[in-house]
Amino acid sequence: MTGKKPAPPALDPSRDALFLDFDGCLVDIAPRPDAVIVPRDLPGILTELSEALDGALAVVSGRSLHELERFLEGFEGLMVGSHGSEARGMEPPMAEAPQHLGAVKEDLAGFAQEHDLIFEDKSHGAAIHFRSNPAKQGQVEAFTEALTERYDGFMIQPAKMAVEIRPQGFSKDGALAILSDLVQFDGRKPVYAGDDTTDEPALAWAEEHGGFGIKVGDGESVARYHLAAPTNVRDWLAAALRVE
């Protein structure tokens, strides 16, 4: 449990750079990935914050970029999708779709259908969600493991009640390193907020580069600060705008 860790200090828009995970951080996890509820004021808050930080704000998610754009319509700032392989507002880290992507998606979709599980199509990979039937976890893991052995260049990405297959060589911390080379991040203190195991390397990156991490929700984390839920994250963001 991270409950004993303190809440983060107020954001300093003149000195901090802000990196925000999406699911479980800015919005609550939903039973289906397409069912998340985005508070109406969220794109506006992100836009205002990005302006207050002179552009040193990025949403960094495992979601496909086009989904992030749809959920956060109205926010025109930096976005990194697909765990670091897609981006908006900067050079896309992965220039072309990975080889064998079609075959990987087809196999995953077939397995999901056969086992009555939810298939999530993604730009550079795909996921199977077993939230509706947790007893299938072992089978999903064995099947996806076999797929990564059959097709070069892909890796397993465990997630909350899901297993995803995605291209090797990309990560959220890798995305932070790339973003930090952009001029608007120069000299700023990296602050990263995220809820999942995929966020841990990025939380560690922020801690190691003069900034700090904020773990959202329960679970062990390298982050030194903690917020209980996305609603607390949004309050913390909005508070930074009020003192501006």
Ligand SMILES: [Mg+2]
């Ligand atoms: Mg998340």
